[in-house]
Amino acid sequence: MEIVILVVVIAVVALAAISGLVVTGRRKKAAGPQETRTPESTTETPTRTAEPTVGEETEAPPEGARRTIEEVGLPEAEAEAPVTPEAAEAAPEVEIPAPAAGRLVRLRARLSRSQNSLGKGLLTLLSREHLDEETWEEVEDTLLTADVGVGPTQELVERLRERVRVLGTRTPEELRGLLREELLTLVGPDMDRTVHTETQGAEDRPGVVLVVGVNGTGKTTTTGKLARVLVADGKSVVLGAADTFRAAAADQLETWGTRVGARTVRGPEAGDPASVAFDAVKQGTEAGADVVLIDTAGRLHTKTGLMDELGKVKRVVEKQGPVDEVLLVLDATTGQNGLVQARVFAEVVDITGIVLTKLDGTAKGGIVISVQRELGVPVKLVGLGEGADDLAPFEPEAFVDALVGEA
Numbered sequence: 106m107e108i109v110i111l112v113v114v115i116a117v118v119a120l121a122a123i124s125g126l127v128v129t130g131r132r133k134k135a136a137g138p139q140e141t142r143t144p145e146s147t148t149e150t151p152t153r154t155a156e157p158t159v160g161e162e163t164e165a166p167p168e169g170a171r172r173t174i175e176e177v178g179l180p181e182a183e184a185e186a187p188v189t190p191e192a193a194e195a196a197p198e199v200e201i202p203a204p205a206a207g208r209l210v211r212l213r214a215r216l217s218r219s220q221n222s223l224g225k226g227l228l229t230l231l232s233r234e235h236l237d238e239e240t241w242e243e244v245e246d247t248l249l250t251a252d253v254g255v256g257p258t259q260e261l262v263e264r265l266r267e268r269v270r271v272l273g274t275r276t277p278e279e280l281r282g283l284l285r286e287e288l289l290t291l292v293g294p295d296m297d298r299t300v301h302t303e304t305q306g307a308e309d310r311p312g313v314v315l316v317v318g319v320n321g322t323g324k325t326t327t328t329g330k331l332a333r334v335l336v337a338d339g340k341s342v343v344l345g346a347a348d349t350f351r352a353a354a355a356d357q358l359e360t361w362g363t364r365v366g367a368r369t370v371r372g373p374e375a376g377d378p379a380s381v382a383f384d385a386v387k388q389g390t391e392a393g394a395d396v397v398l399i400d401t402a403g404r405l406h407t408k409t410g411l412m413d414e415l416g417k418v419k420r421v422v423e424k425q426g427p428v429d430e431v432l433l434v435l436d437a438t439t440g441q442n443g444l445v446q447a448r449v450f451a452e453v454v455d456i457t458g459i460v461l462t463k464l465d466g467t468a469k470g471g472i473v474i475s476v477q478r479e480l481g482v483p484v485k486l487v488g489l490g491e492g493a494d495d496l497a498p499f500e501p502e503a504f505v506d507a508l509v510g511e512a
């Protein structure tokens with residue numbers, strides 16, 4: 106009897122040993138040709154057994170063997186990988202924009218790259234040993250070339266002449282300080298540059314901002330950038346696509362809005378801009394939004410056409426309450442032309458603030474001074490690039506520092 110039991114036990118042990126060998130052998134076979142595998146077969150490896158055997162580890166770490174192609178991440182494959190509905194829900198594609206405070210200082214390098222020539226040019230001239238009539242004329246020319254404007258240029262030269270005379274000998278530091286002070290006086294350090302995005306009235310309605318200007322100056326871009334600034338400040342924003350002449354214009358605005366979760370109210374193509382603007386304010390009010398930004402078209406073919414159109418937009422919006430801010434967008438690179446545009450728009454609507462765009466691409470930053478002088482309205486925002494957060498509140502000190510360079 107014992108013998109029978111013994112035989113059975115031996116047989117069982119022997120069977121177990123044999124089957125164990127077979128499994129190991131199979132595993133070794135599976136691991137063997139791995140190096141020659143095609144990427145397609147690698148995707149199937151997650152089904153492989155997780156426990157590594159001795160010797161396997163050196164060929165392919167278990168963790169590595171479990172990776173799929175997507176996880177290894179060929180950049181193109183990753184970009185094209187379809188997003189599953191769950192993933193889309195988990196990560197809504199709403200961006201969190203950078204706060205606006207101190208942006209001009211951060212973007213100052215961009216400003217000084219284009220503006221430094223004015224400051225440097227002036228400092229070089231003022232450092233000459235003899236400041237004769239010819240030198241002062243050169244100072245004037247430098248200021249006029251930078252679009253400072255005739256009136257402000259004459260004032261500045263007069264004051265500089267007087268102060269340089271009083272100063273006698275001039276160190277570069279003294280000259281820089283003097284120029285900084287005088288330019289700052291012209292730029293107007295005390296003007297109120299608040300963008301009124303809050304309703305001026307007592308009622309509970311959103312602040313309404315109308316963005317106007319000639320096509321191509323950067324209205325839509327500025328409206329989009331401003332929406333980001335407001336969202337970053339925790340405000341809810343509704344956009345009004347009152348440039349109804351091209352569907353692309355509304356699409357462009359909507360793209361900006363979608364990125365920060367702001368709704369865009371749009372109308373039919375070639376529809377009435379005033380009714381889109383009206384709807385935007387109405388919907389913004391109903392939704393309890395904080396701010397409604399209205400982007401307009403700026404076809405400057407005739408002044409009467411513009412006046413009819415823009416005047417009507419404003420009047421229609423005002424049926425629901427006052428417009429709190431009318432921002433005129435001007436392309437800083439257009440110089441005198443920009444000033445002519447500014448004048449026409451100012452006759453059509455009451456401009457309450459100026460946005461100077463493309464200051465990153467011009468050495469004609471003096472337009473800040475001339476346009477304020479021309480309209481008697483402060484520059485409130487400046488565009489310093491095509492990037493989404495390249496819009497900065499205008500700060501006179503930071504601007505003048507960029508003009509005259511580092512102390």
Ligand SMILES: Nc1nc2c(ncn2[C@@H]2O[C@H](COP(=O)(O)OP(=O)(O)O)[C@@H](O)[C@H]2O)c(=O)[nH]1
Pocket residue numbers: 318319320321322323324325326327462463464465466487488489490491495
């Ligand atoms: N470099 C630079 N480009 C800008 C700036 N603001 C707008 N732009 C560009 O100017 C072009 C026209 O802008 P858009 O907003 O469509 O002008 P709109 O016709 O007035 O609405 C676009 O290519 C913008 O990217 C800026 O501050 N700097």
Ligand SMILES: [Mg+2]
Pocket residue numbers: 324325326348354401
């Ligand atoms: Mg536009």
